[in-house]
Amino acid sequence: MNANFDDIRLFAHTVLHGGISAAAKANNMQRSKVSRRLQALESSLGAELLIRTTRTIELTEAGRNLYESVAKEIYHIEQGVEALQESQQDDTGLLRIAIPSALMTSHAFHSTIVEFSSDFPNVRIEIENHQDSVDLKRHALDLQILPNVVDVADDSYVQFSLVHYASRLVATQEYLKSHPACETLADLKSHRVLSNRYNAELLSPSTPIHLKSDDLHLLQILALQHKGIAFLPDMYLQRSASAAGLIPVLPEVSFPKLSLTMLFPSANTLSKKTRAFIDMFKENIT
Template sequence: MDAISDLNDLRLFAEVVERGSFTAAARSLGLQTSKLSRRVRALEEELGVRLLNRTSRRLSLTETGRQFHQHCLALVAESRAAKELIDRTRSEPQGTVRISCPLGLLSLGIADIVSRYVQENSQVQVLVDATNRRVDVIEEGLDFAIRVRLPPLENTDLAVRQLGRSTLILVASPALALKHEAPASLASLIDWPTVSMADKSERHVWHLTDANGQTASITHTPRLAMDDLASLRVAVLSGVGVALLPKEFVTADIRAGRLIRLLPDLSTTPALVHAIFPTRRGMVPAVRLLLDALVIGLGSVDGIDVI
C-alpha cells in the first residue's frame, strides 16, 4: 500500500480520539465539526477500514482503530520533537556548522577564532574544509565559505558578509636585502629574485599603488611559486626571494626583524575578506554567531583592517 495521501489526517484522527468527540476536537483544532468529520471519514475510506464506531452519544475505537491510533500518536510525538528541535536551534547555538576557509587565513587567526567559538558554545560542532580551491557552497552543503577577493566582488545570487580588508606588501629577508641595492621603485626590483603564489597562466604580475593612488606594475619570473602562503613565508624567511604577502601574515616577522618591508609606500588595493552563504533568511544562531565572532576576532588581527 502507498503512504497515506495526507499525513495531517493522522493528527486530526488522534485529536478526535484524545478529545472524545468531533465537536471538542474541532474546537481545539479551530476547524468546523463537519469538516473534521469528513476528513476522518475520508481517511477511513482511503484505508478501507472503519476506525471509529459512532453513535449519537459517544465514539469508540474499533480494534483496528486502536492499533492505528498508537501509530498516529507516535507520528504526532515525532512531529512535536522535530518542531522542538527546530525551536531550540533557532533560539540558541547548537548543531553542526560547515564552513570552508583558505589555508592562509586559517593560520592568520581564523583557526583560533573558531576554536574559541567552539569552546564557548558546547552544543555546536564546526567542520572546516581547509582549502584554497573555489568551493560551491550550495553544491557542497556549506553554511558559508570565506574568501579573499579584490573589489568589486562578482555578482552572485549568494548572500555576502564582509569581515575585513587585507593588503599585500613587499617583503624580503635582511640577508637577501644585503645582497642588493635598496630599491627606489618597483621597476628596480627586476634584478631581485622573487617568490610568488602559483598562477595557472604562469604569468606573474604585481600591481601596487602608492599613497597618492598612482599605480605601478612589474612582471617577474619567480624562482619559486606555490599555492600556500605559509610555505611562501618560509621561502621568504630563508632568503629565496622577494614576495608580495598579506600584511597581517608578516607583521610579526617585520617587528621581530626577521623580514623587512621593501618600498613601504607601495601596497596592493585592499582585498575584501568576506563570507558567502546561500541566504540570510532562516540563518540559525550557530551560523550567525560564528560570523559575528569572525568579524570581532579578525578586527584584532594585526594587519587586517576592520570594515
C-alpha cells in the first residue's frame, strides 16, 4: 500500500469536521488541495471513501471502515505531539473549558480562574457554556465539568468524580407565611417551585416547576424576593452571604446527592496547564 499517512490524517479530519471546507480551514489549507489529497488517497487504496454532495459528505462502507480503524490512533498521535510541544512551553498556549451555567457563576470556578490566571498569566482561556456532554475532540476542548446525571458523549473519555453534594428546598419566611402550608412533597403542587434542570430531576414528575433556570444566582434572588421555593445545592447556599435570608422547607426530606464529574479525552496527553487547572478546581470545590 502506498497510501500517505498525511492523506489518511486529512481524511480523518474531513470526517471529524464534517466536510472538506471545514477540514481545509482546520489545517490552514486550500479546499482544492484537500480535495486532491483525498482523491490521491482513494486512488492509492483503490476504493472510494467519500460520497461528495454540494454541502455535505457521506462515508462509503470502505470509508467508514477506514475511519473507525484510524480515527482514535490519529487523535492520540496528534495529542501526543501537541502535549510534547506544550511541555516545552507550559506557560503559554490555550486552555478551553466547557462548563454549565450553574457552575459558571460559582465561587469555586471564579476562584480557580483567578488563581490559574495568576500562575499562568500567558495562557489564553476560553470558557464555553454547555449544559450537555459534548464531543471534546471535535470541539477542541481540553476538559468539561458536568453533574453526573448527564449522559457522557464518549465512554472512552476519562471521568472522575470531584465532589458529592446535597440540595435543599428554601424560601423566605414571608413567602411561607403568605402561602399554603408545605408539610409534604405533595404540597409543592400548591407552590411556585424554582429549580435548575439537574435538581428538577430529583423531584416528582408531577411537581410543577414554575421557573427552570441554570442560573443559580437568579433562582436565589427570586426566592429572596418571596417569589417561590428554590431548590438549590447546599454548597452554593453555604457560600452565599445572601442565603441567610432563606430558611429550609421540608428539612426532614433527604434528596439523592448529585456529584460533579470532570471529563477529558486522555490522561496520558494532558498538558501541565490542564493538570494545574484540574488540581486547582478540585481544591476549590471541596
